[in-house]
Amino acid sequence: MRAISPQRFSVSAFRRLSSHAAARVDNHRQCITGPTNHTSHLHTEKTEPLISLIKSTSSKPHLLQIHAHLIRNSLFQHPIFFSPFLFGIALHPLHDLGYACRVFSKFSKPDVFQYNIMIRAYGMSDSPGNGFMLYQEMLRSGVSPNSLTSSFVTNCCIKSGSLFGGLQIHARILRDGHQSDGRLLTTLMDFYSSNERYTEACKVFDEMSHRDTIAWNVLISVYMRNRRTRDVLGVFDMMQSSYDCQPDNVTCLMLLQACANLNALAFGERVHRYCEEHGFDKAMNICNALITMYSRCGCLEKAFEVFKGMTEKDVVSWTAMISGLASNGYGRDAIEAFREMQSAGVSPDDQTFTGVLSACSHSGLLDEGRMFFNSMSKEFGISPNIHHYGCVIDLMGRAGMVDEAYNLINSMKVKPDATIWRTLLGACRIHHQADLGEQVIERLIELKAQEAGDYVLLLNIYSSLGDRGKVINVRKMMKDRGIQTNPACSTIEFRGKIHEFVANDFSHPRKTEIYEMLDEINQQLRIAGYVAETVAELHNVGTEEKQIALSYHSEKLAIAFAVLSTPPGTSIRVAKDLRICVDCHNFAKILSAVYSREVVIRDRNRFHHFREGRCSCNDYW
């Protein structure tokens, strides 16, 4: 959008100018017949000051005055005045769509530019669907859309969620030959992406003759929405090797998010260096994303380094740091940081409290957690949301107060979701509360949100109580209800690539070496006193088979791969999509001593740091 200088409005100047312009038009009216083509006779030296006056006006009263004068002087129907006037009302600086609609409806024969203004304005409004309707009206009245029209109306379809409209527009783009417009195609990619038509979005990208940084960024956002996080990293390489465009700060922001999700520390460091080289590391959002990336990769020192180096820290920076400390098991430090933040004059918000409360729950700080939960609404006026309740329920549940936690859920002001019930179910598993566990499963069924993992938890409760009959029951229930168990997946980053493992996985190119290494590790750990935990965690095999199957859990395969492929003493960082099991927890703990390796496992819930045979996380197994 063109910058408009905030010139002061002068009514007298306006009157002078508009009467001058009107006089010229009147002159010509005597010479010409019909309403068209009269603008060509207006002299630019007379019209330009008036147009720039229209453009520089930024208040509604002044625009109303201009409106009145345009009508009074028969200048309203002049596209030369009408276009900037409409632009000022519909887009910049007023955005008054109602007013713009009234003005637009009075205009006799809008051209493509004026339709575009209106369609664009609809795309920015609460009624984007009307933009598409106006587009159709425009086609009916015989005005040909240009590629900007397509761009604006596609935007309307994105905002209104109209797949059908967008498909029609795409067909028309091809018909009108606008497919060489890169910006338009970028919008189209975004349209397909927002409708979860990822294949089509990628196809549009593939067919682009020239791709700039923004087009690549949209491709990244397509991958992110489509959970193709691993492919995002490849895009960075492709962009860097392209000769005409380079990753920008937006690229880096999304890449850092991808690295955080993937536990891809080395890649994240590479992005960090890139940010430093290009001066992006001064930006607050990049720093905040870096803090999150480092803490999600279990590398708190680096997260803290970035945090310390920031000249200015906002609530997001503090919250990122607090949450990072919390998820890595440094509950007391997180609380300390929370106090420091307030001393620094930064007010906490709801997400800060999520961080603080999760710090309490991850470190088992029951009293502190309750205290923060109460002070949150009383002192800071923040009413608890579902995440806050979740933390407190987790905290109470882990501390063995399962009934109290259950009562709290029933007294919540917000409707409990599946995560809340699942949290309680986890507590039931820890404290062998089979009856309550059954009730929770019922709640999950009511919500139509039960997953295989929930049944596994219930199964493990019965299994730990030695109730074979109930175990068989649950298995039958799962079979009847068609509950599929998806294999858990562990990932590990090695030389900038993400390696994926599932239990009993035989697909890795180095599978033979990995299995041999795992057998070797098992032998060494048994010497040091490791005994495979077979009570819970598996549900469809006998004890002997259990021991075999347990020894090939995905995280163990990932660890064996790391031991095999990295020099002694290198830290092992594994990310797992589900919860780590008791046995793998023990396995990692003993391995950290026997192999003198720091092991960091990030599972669905938290981090588990193992060093010298100890676990920094508060394990309530």
Add this chain to the structure above:
DNA sequence: GTAGGGTTAG
């Protein structure tokens, strides 16, 4: 006689 695309951190 002019207008457009991506990310929005925790």
